[in-house]
Amino acid sequence: MPPRKRRKSAAPVSVADRIGDLPDSILHHMLSFLPAQAAVQTCVLAQRWRHLWRSTMGLRIVSLDDEEPFEFQRLRKFVDHLLVLRERTDLDTVEIELGEPLDDDSQPYVNLWVRFAVMCKVRVLNLESYDSSLCLDDLPLVSRHLRTLDLVGVTLQETFLDFSSCPALQDLNMDSCSIRAGNISSRSLKNLSINGCWSILDSRIRVSTPGLVSLEIVDFLCRTPFLENMLLLETAYVGLGEDCEDVCLSYDSGVFCGANTNACENCVPIEEDCSSDCVVLGGISSAKHLKLLSESRKFVFARDLKHCPTFSKLKTLLLNEYWCKAPDLNPLACILKNSPVLEKLTLQLFSKGPNHRVEMKGHYCSMERPPAISEHLNIVEVKCNVVDERILKVLKFLSAFNICFSF
Structure with missing residues (x-):
């Protein structure tokens, strides 16, 4: 029997670095989502990755130790070296989380x-610190490129919140911030969110x-x-x-003392330098869509209603x-x-939501529309947890405008 031919062994399969074969621009974008420490560590993956971290499109400076106490000095030394070795390319995003x-x-x-981020023409800047321990310098923020902050x-101070030197700024979000300023001003701003913040000043912040x-x-x-x-x-x-x-x-069952007398030192007067008698409603009277919620004893909306402006564009309320x-x-x-010109009214009564046990929809009982309210009003919703005397009182009030409800 002739000797059996030996089979040729299969060629070894080469493991291709498919991610590493992507263009530099895509890899830079991917590394931008990593904390800076992790992005730098990719330099050991292969020759292809050795210098990619130096020119990422984003920079995330965050504390990584969840179990051990955060040591700022260690992070500072790392960032000092990072900023020296990094190429001077523009940055899309910078995130600093302490x-x-x-x-x-x-x-x-x-x-x-x-300031380094601003020098690198950052477009989106995110800053987060523990318990408002980060106090930004009382210096102007000067950037022709910053769009989102x-x-x-x-902790924010007066000069920093003057964004006159940031002509491209469109989005400003402030959450749990301490404000040491009398003004927040920007002519370019399109979207503003202030959530859970506070002021250390006696006077109102002017927006x-x-x-x-x-x-x-x-x-x-x-x-x-204001x-x-x-x-x-x-x-x-x-x-x-x-x-x-x-x-x-002196609040008593829906009645504010400022509505009739000057008995309460809180209700009146507002600041003498205010150009309007309204604190809130005058400034937002041009809105098309409004959501206005308040705890019972707060007098701002009730006081503003004494000088109630016309909401000439308001469609949903x-x-x-x-x-x-x-x-x-x-x-x-x-x-x-x-x-x-109101088209839709929603009353969310004694129920926080978003799920309400009772939801009622109103409609006009006749073709006649009372002149006291908008002739365009075609949707009226009442949301609550239970229909009690308080709700019946509201339904009776609306029935005077020929609005009937069904469950």
Whole structure:
């Protein structure tokens, strides 16, 4: 028997670096999503990766140790070397997230990192610190490229919040920030969100953003900011929470002392230098979509209604029980009377949502539309958990306008 031929062994399969074969621009973009420490470590993967981290499109400076106490000095040394070795390419995004309180000696380094980001023409800048321990320098932010600024747990001072030297800034988000300034001003800003922030000043913060399209102010812990006219405003959500200091000292079952007398030192007067008698409603009167929520004892909306402006463009309106607690429901009647093109009204009564046990939809019982409210109003919703005397009172009020409800 002839000897059997030996089979040729299969050629070894080469493991291709498919990710490494991608163009530099895509790899730079991918590395931008990694913390800076992890992005630098990719240099050991292969020759192809050795220098990619030096020219990423984004920079994330974050604390990585979840179990051990965060050591800022270690992070500082790493970032110092990183900024020296990194190529001077432009940055799309910079994120600085600090998980432990900063001491006074550490503040200048973080402020220096922020200035470095601005020098690299950053477009999106995110800053987050623990318990508002990061205090940004009281220096102007000067950038022709910055479009989005997200601030979480940061202490902000007067000059920094003057964005006149940031002509491209469109989005400003402030969450749990301490504000040491009397003004927030920007002519270019389109979207502004202030959530859970507070001021250390006795006077109201003045918000001057004439080009604003979208506004959200929720749970401001001190005196409600004074809003200047926003003629281009599309949507606004203002929620006055429990910690708002604008509390009527003589509030009684939906009646504020400032509505009739000057008995309460909190309700009146507002600041003498205000150009309007309204704190909030005058500034947002041009909006097309409004969501206005308030705790019972807060007087701002009720006081503004004394000088109630006309909401000439308002199409959708969402209100809570604050507007329906007065014996005559005058706050609700006033805002409906001054909304001539309103199309949809939603009343979210004694129910936080988003799920409500009872939802009722209203419709006109006759073709005749009462002149006291908008002839365009075709959707009326009442959302609550139970239909009790308080809800029946509102339904009776709306029935006077020929609006009937079905469950």
